[in-house]
Amino acid sequence: MEKKDKVLSDFINHIKKSPILNALKDKVDQVAIQTASFKHEPISxxxxxxxxxxxxxxxxxxxxxxxxxxxxxxxxxxxxxxxxxxxxxxxxxxxxxxxxxxxxxxxxxxxxxxxxxxxxxxxxxxxxxxxxxxxxxxxxx
Structure with missing residues (x-):
C-alpha cells in the first residue's frame, strides 16, 4: 500500500508542476479577478x-x-x-x-x-x- 501512496503522491506533485495546468490556473484566476471587479451602474x-x-x-x-x-x-x-x-x-x-x-x-x-x-x-x-x-x-x- 505504501508504494501506491508514493506513486500517487509523485503523480500529484508532477501534475502540480505542469506548465499547462499552471498557465490554465493563472488564466482562470485572471478571469475571476476581472469578473469580480466588473461593476455595472445601478438603474432605477x-x-x-x-x-x-x-x-x-x-x-x-x-x-x-x-x-x-x-x-x-x-x-x-x-x-x-x-x-x-x-x-x-x-x-x-x-x-x-x-x-x-x-x-x-x-x-x-x-x-x-x-x-x-x-x-x-x-x-x-x-x-x-x-x-x-x-x-x-x-x-x-
Missing amino acids: LDNLVVGLSNDTDKEILNIIRYENINFIGGELVVLSKSRNIDCFSLDLKLYFQNNNDEIILKEKHKELDFSILDEISKKELMEKKSITYEVNEPNQE
Missing part, C-alpha cells in the same frame, strides 16, 4: 421595467401568433421579497382570451439581484413591498 426600477418591455412585447406577440389567442391585458408585479434574500422578484401575469371567450393566464417569475437597482428604487421597493406596472398592448413590429 422604472428603467429596468422599460428595458424589459420589448422582451415582454415579443413574448405576447409570439403567444398571440402561435396559440391564436387575443391579448387582453396584464401586469408586472415587483416584490421586495423572493426566495433568495439578496434578490427581488418580478411576476409577470398576462391575460389572453380564446375564441370560446375563456380567459387564459400566462405567468412568468424571475428573480434579480438587488444590486442592479439604484438606492432610490431599492428604498422605495423595500418600503412599499410591492409595485405593480400595467402591461399594455404590445407594439406591433
